[in-house]
Amino acid sequence: GENVEQHPSTLSVQEGDSAVIKCTYSDSASNYFPWYKQELGKRPQLIIDIRSNVGEKKDQRIAVTLNKTAKHFSLHITETQPEDSAVYFCAASIQAAGNKLTFGGGTRVLVKP
Amino acid sequence: DTAVSQTPKYLVTQMGNDKSIKCEQNLGHDTMYWYKQDSKKFLKIMFSYNNKELIINETVPNRFSPKSPDKAHLNLHINSLELGDSAVYFCASSPRTGLTGELFFGEGSRLTVL
Numbered sequence: 133g134e135n136v137e138q139h140p141s142t143l144s145v146q147e148g149d150s151a152v153i154k155c156t157y158s159d160s161a162s163n164y165f166p167w168y169k170q171e172l173g174k175r176p177q178l179i180i181d182i183r184s185n186v187g188e189k190k191d192q193r194i195a196v197t198l199n200k201t202a203k204h205f206s207l208h209i210t211e212t213q214p215e216d217s218a219v220y221f222c223a224a225s226i227q228a229a230g231n232k233l234t235f236g237g238g239t240r241v242l243v244k245p
Numbered sequence: 246d247t248a249v250s251q252t253p254k255y256l257v258t259q260m261g262n263d264k265s266i267k268c269e270q271n272l273g274h275d276t277m278y279w280y281k282q283d284s285k286k287f288l289k290i291m292f293s294y295n296n297k298e299l300i301i302n303e304t305v306p307n308r309f310s311p312k313s314p315d316k317a318h319l320n321l322h323i324n325s326l327e328l329g330d331s332a333v334y335f336c337a338s339s340p341r342t343g344l345t346g347e348l349f350f351g352e353g354s355r356l357t358v359l
Contacts, residue, residue, distance in 0.1 A: 166347070175335065175350040176288065219286055232301050233348065235288040 134159040136224050138236025146244055151209040153239045155222035158203070162224040165198060165205045166233070170219045179220075180207070212243045248272050249351040251336050257357045258326060265322045266354045268336030276300075277319040278348065279311060280335040288335070294319055326358045 135158040145151050157165075166181035182189045182196045182205065189196050193212075198205040209216055222236040249270045258264055270277060278301075279291040293301035294313040308324045319336060336351040 164346075168348075170286075175352050176348075177350070178347045181347070221288060232290055232293065234290075238286045238288075240286075 134234040157224040251351040270338040274338035
């Protein structure tokens, strides 16, 4: 089955700096890669996603890049703000597998004011 | 309006007991899921139902039994609870199986087994 590795497990950045989280996946058939943000005590919520036919996608201060050949994808947060502090999860799935998302282990991001 | 709602939000019980968690979604989605989040925050899928039919059943002890009376409800019953069952259980839904897309999570049910 699919295996998703996520690094780093914790990330501390100064407000205004950029944060980068990297994920690798094992199954070359995976074609959908979402990122979820989970604030303390809250539910995970989708912040951005990318499909395998696209190399990069941006939404305001967040962007995701995908390298299918290397089987890795990354989340970039620019101009970080204290409200970006949360746990971020990457995930991967195969369209034919009934939307079975395999999550990475999560990255705890702390933005220091 | 709460899109995906779970009850109870907190559950504290003794080892060996049986407990249930209920989930309801009012989004009109076809597919519902149960995910388990352990103390290290790792999120792992347990079950998925599409229109009351079980489509994903991960390697979960058979003490866990999901039930979907209709496509808006997915309940989780756990028999003979063990310490290792302590976790946050998230229900989620998505528009249609076979099409990857956003998962809408409930607020989670924190189960503590003593």
